[in-house]
Amino acid sequence: MSAAVWGGVLGATAAGGAWLAASRVAAVRRPQLASRVMPFLRDLPQPDGLRAATPAAGTTNPLAAVFGPSLQRAAAGVERVLGGSTSVRRRLERAGLDRSVHDFRVQQVVWGLVALIGAAVIGVVRSIADPGAVVTSLVLCGLAFVGGVVACDNRLTSLVTRREREILLEFPVLAELLALAVAAGEGPVAALDRVVRRSGGELSRELATVLAAIRTGEPVSSAFDRLASRTGVPLVARFADGISVAVERGTPLADVLHAQAADVREAGRRELIESAARREVLMMVPVVFVILPVTVLFAFWPGVVGLSLTTP
Template identity: 70%
Template sequence: MTPAAWGGLLGAVLGAGLLVVAGRVAALRRTQLSVRVLPYVRDLPQVGQARGLRPVPGPATSAAAGVFGPPLRSAADAVERVLGGAASVRRRLERADLDKSVHDFRVEQVLWGLAGFAIAAAYGVLRALTDPSGGLVSLVLCLVAFVTGVLARDTHLSGQVKRRERQILAEFPTLAELLALAVAAGESPVAALDRVVRRSGGALSTDLARVLAAIRTGEPVGAAFDRMAAASGLPLVARFAQGIAVAVERGTPLADVLHAQAADVREAGRRELIEVAARKEVLMMVPVVFLVLPVTVLFAFWPGVIGLHLATP
């Protein structure tokens, strides 16, 4: 190729590269759709997990769901028929703030049961290598492991509910005081709620964000807090929501109500701590009796024993 042709080719490559860089810079400088839209819908619950915004499953996931989905759903339906209690499970899922249906939870129970079954089956295979006559015992053990896995998922859900309720009780006094300060400073209940939700994070803040989203969609303040009181499994939070609803509807001083409820929660926490300490008083004596006291006795008597050995001819 002639030098002129090489120059033209290099110039064309350089021009194409500059066009690509300019296009990329323009794309980066363009404001994203999420930046323009999300500030106006930030109060909607779980906006990032909306059905239209969820990632589309890949081919591997779709294939696995197509192969194992029907058997798992059938097993989940069988577990539902045997155990029942769909209303209780739905209530606990709401209290644990889990975005799952009862059927999804039953599928998870089946998966936990299959995991226990697999562990028991592996143990049975290893045992069969040394004792081939224990097949019936291994089968019974596998069935027990499956049932244990199913019940363990239910117990784990109850534990998730208790952990979230403990978090709510720990956050409640602080959020109630913040709401009281904002209301006492002259803000309306909705504006105070918005300020607290934007500057806090946690389980109770998530519930209050849902209440704020319901209020901004047109639901009355009292009705939104009444629904929160009905959904909550904690009497203190239910009284808090009912107190705010009554204060808003009847015009009673809201700041005094919030201060009083925060003080009630702190007092209830102190009472619970004293009760727990009273129940575990014997357990707290175990290290003293079995660890500290023997060492003290040994330090007290060991020099005398050594002295007797040295004085004895």
């Protein structure tokens, strides 16, 4: 082929690439139909997938504009394969994360891609040294992607466990403060407002959500019923149910709060005793393998040295 033909081919290729890039930029900059219509339909409920797929107003991140649709399609694929959106939504609520299920699936895909990139780098290095390890590297990449997705899910579970542990630690103090405020003559809403303004933590944020719902017109018993159904801690659910019943039936609220705090402290002591009983064998490991050999060595070593000195 002559130089003119090669020049024509290269020019056509460059022109085609420029046209594709320009058309993609125009498609990205063009506002979508959902972004133009949804601001006028704010009162309508939106599914998680539609809410995640709708771009936020003023979004100027080029990476999100280019890779966002691909990540969303991959997240939809992960959702179809794994399922369990109800469980994920429940765990997101229990973890206190203001995030939809689709956003969490996108995060899982990102974690999987990061693990996949790391495994691909290792596979390339191995393939340079051993060209026959290509199939093993591909399998490793697939396992790395799955491991990243599973690791993200396990991290969400660990966040839920840590937050519920913090709620249990905060609960007795906040319950006692509420009981003192109610015993001083304040109503449930005023006592809740006082405690929320003077405390911080996960349980305080949950109570702030309850207080906001009450101030918007929701009944006190209904707001605490929602707290009982939302939380994953049985003691907090029982606390919310107790307050709801006390408000509805007019029973002394201070006594209920004191009893709830005492129950939580007793449950904490019982859990500590059970944990110590489960770890009794582990507590014996340093005694048997560290302290006892040293004691025996200190007891018998002088005798061994004396025998060696007196032996002719």
